[in-house]
Amino acid sequence: MEVSALPISPTNKEKLISAGYTNLASLVIVSPIRLSRELQISVQEASNIIKVTLQCSGAVGLDGRHVVLRGAQTAWEMFSDEQNLKHISTGSEDFDGILGGGIHCGEVTEVGGVPGIGKTQLGIQLGVNVQIPIVYGGLGSKAIYIDTEGSFMPERAYQIAEACIMDTLESFRFHRKGAEDCHERMQPNYFLANILYFRICSYTEQIAVINNLNKIVVEQKDVKIVIIDSISFHFRQDFEDMALRTRVLKELSQTLMKLAKKFTLAVVVMNQVTTKRTDGSFQLTLALGDTWSHSCTNRVILHWDGNDRRAYVEKSPSLPQASASFSVTGKGIRNAISHSKRVRMM
Amino acid sequence: MPMRAENPLHLSAEKLSLGCPVLDRLLGGGAPCGFVTELSGEAASGKTQLCLQLLLSAAAPRSSGGLSAASLFISSEPPFPLRRLLSLSSGAAAPLDHILVSTAFSFKDLLNLLKHVDALLSLVRPPSGRPIRLLVLDSAAAIFRADSDDARRRSSEIFTLAAKLKEQARKFNLAVIVTNHVVDVFDGGSSDQHIGNYLNLSSSWRKVCPAMGLAWANCVNMRLFLSRTAEDGNGDSGTGGSFGRKLQVVFAPHLPETSCEFMIRREGVFGVATQA
Structure with a gap:
């Protein structure tokens, strides 16, 4: 899926593409703060973009966690689970x-x-x-x-x-x-x-x-x-x-x-x-x-x-x-x- | 049939008195029903004596610590000591109709017998008018020591027997008592140190260990050990067999490792209370 297909405003799309975010995979791993700085938009707006991206790419599990593969966990998540x-x-x-x-x-x-x-x-x-x-x-x-x-x-x-x-x-x-x-x-x-x-x-x-x-x-x-x-x-x-x-x-x-x-x-x-x-x-x-x-x-x-x-x-x-x-x-x-x-x- | 969880508070905690308050106190009330209890000890250490006393106790009315029940005595080392049973119950009429005696000499015999016993146990009206609540096997060792060419088969037979006994103990709330012989332990055996505290067992100046090995030890819920104590000096001084005897709890899920001296008199087996 391309960035151009995301359900976000055309200006933001343009900003994303000119900042180098052409595919969703790169958007999934970026932090909202960094994105807001690079795109010169508010953090709120940036995190909205990320949220929409995550939903569209199907990378959000039912429990609201980021998942790379359905049912899989990163070692970091496992570590924090274990701490608790x-x-x-x-x-x-x-x-x-x-x-x-x-x-x-x-x-x-x-x-x-x-x-x-x-x-x-x-x-x-x-x-x-x-x-x-x-x-x-x-x-x-x-x-x-x-x-x-x-x-x-x-x-x-x-x-x-x-x-x-x-x-x-x-x-x-x-x-x-x-x-x-x-x-x-x-x-x-x-x-x-x-x-x-x-x-x-x-x-x-x-x-x-x-x-x-x-x-x-x-x-x-x-x-x-x-x-x-x-x-x-x-x-x-x-x-x-x-x-x-x-x-x-x-x-x-x-x-x-x-x-x-x-x-x-x-x-x-x-x-x-x-x-x-x-x-x-x-x-x-x-x-x-x-x-x-x-x-x-x-x-x-x-x-x-x-x-x-x-x-x-x-x-x-x-x-x-x-x-x-x-x-x-x-x-x-x-x-x-x-x-x-x-x-x-x- | 779906299995339901049980509340431990509702499990039976009935005990069969040994017929002596001192020994009962040592064992937290007696031999637990639903349990397989092993009595091991060398020849003439008092195993059969204690078994006979348990037979009488099972038949005794509840008011005197008994179960007011019948019992089954399976012997693999006949004859059944009937005279001794009569002398133990002197005074009262011996409850002979409530003691069923049978024999088994091999594993096959024994397993067949136990399958028949199933039918007997589930009768609503048992032949002697009372339910069977005590099963004594005297001794298990004689059955498994007679034929032991194939160690693997032997151990699977031991587990089969134990599973059957435990099933009956549980289903009919029986107290199951199994007697066992002892074997000598030789120092320097490589694996003995791991088995650990068995090395502390000694009887008549010898280091011994209950027979039938680790497989059988895994099968009993509780292991009691009867010994003739060495501390008593010359055991063979001809004082009419008045050397010391000891009953030791080797392991039991509900008891610490304790022990108590006891003696065998004409009237029965008695524990010796220690001065506290």
Whole structure:
């Protein structure tokens, strides 16, 4: 499309062409101030010209953003989006530190570790922490908890919610603004009721629920975290066709990634540990094989270090490989009690 | 059938008493219904004793911490210790019509049996007049340790069994108790350090670890470990088996890692309260 075809006044058209703006692409990227100076017109008029240009070239998305390709974003826009994103705290500052502030919304994070290391504890903790009201620095949202192993304990969730509420109120003791409004929300029962719990007893149910998540999230509105504890349990039974298993899992992971992106919510997927034979020796590795290991944006391994628990960021496109110790206390996930072992960069 | 989200507040939190207040306190009320609880320990550590006590507790009226229910005992290591059950229930009439006993020696047997149990569990009027609320498998290890030529098949069988047990536990709100053997742990094993805290388990001066490996450990909701404690000095001094015994919570989603001494008497299994 040519400048001459724009629905603007002929004088402005002339000015544009004589200033060298012959095609729309060059107009799309110019700032109103610069255009007003070059054309010697008012800024208001210049920005009108740009607006008309954008509309005509179809380069304005529905959300009023400039888009080069329909549905695409510039890296700059992604960066500013990311700046506004909140993180969901794990409950331990050290752990949050290696994650770059906590669990990221809009991404799929896989958490693996041996039985008893605290995967379920982390899951419950995140389901509680996502609900900390916005005035207290949280996200004030709901959680979806998909339990495939049956290890979710309401009484434990209640304990963690109670401790989370107490700690939050304690650290905001002198900050009263707006806090009265959410007084009735700061109750363990309220927190528990906002964990949407699904108990899954077979892999068919698991696939069905994951495929339905889109609808559930739309219905429930502000869901900001989906926790699946664990993704692997039902896929480790009798699967005759291993290629089929790989395909099904790949599809699940794509569904989860799309969901995370679309609703900017965090997806946290727990995975079990298995032994793998390499060169005659046995090594611990996460279950579900190599194809699956590409399926999650971030991968965090929880492991024992003597009697301490440690978390290790094994894979992430944006974080350095680092590890931190944490502990599972009566109140939930917290910093390790012995502070001798600080965050260790690899 | 569309799946509906549940409110965690409405989930069952029922517990089956172990028949001893000290042990119940350690476990936050007892063995949770809807859960698969593993009891592991060496031979003669008290696994079967505790199971028998649970059978009696399930049959006990609700007023005394029971479930007033029937139970199913699947044995892979017969004979069923009927005499011991009778001596444990001395005084009261033994609730024998409410304890169903069956045997299974292989994975196939067991899975078929559990499929039949499905039908039994869903009966509106169960044969003994009470619903079944406790399932004991004593022991899982005997089934999987007998034939273990193909590791891959074994692990998929372990997961199949666990999924079945968990499904029944959930659907019928059963307390599922599975006993397990232990294996010796040798120092210097390369991968053991990662599995971490299992190395702290010892029984009768030996370092041990529950059998059936990592695959099975992934399958249980809660792992309890029974041991004969080493601190008690000469365990074989012939004092009529009065060496120390310990019940340890290895992992459970709702409990810290705790432990408690216990003893086995003629009247049953009793926890020893620690002076606080």
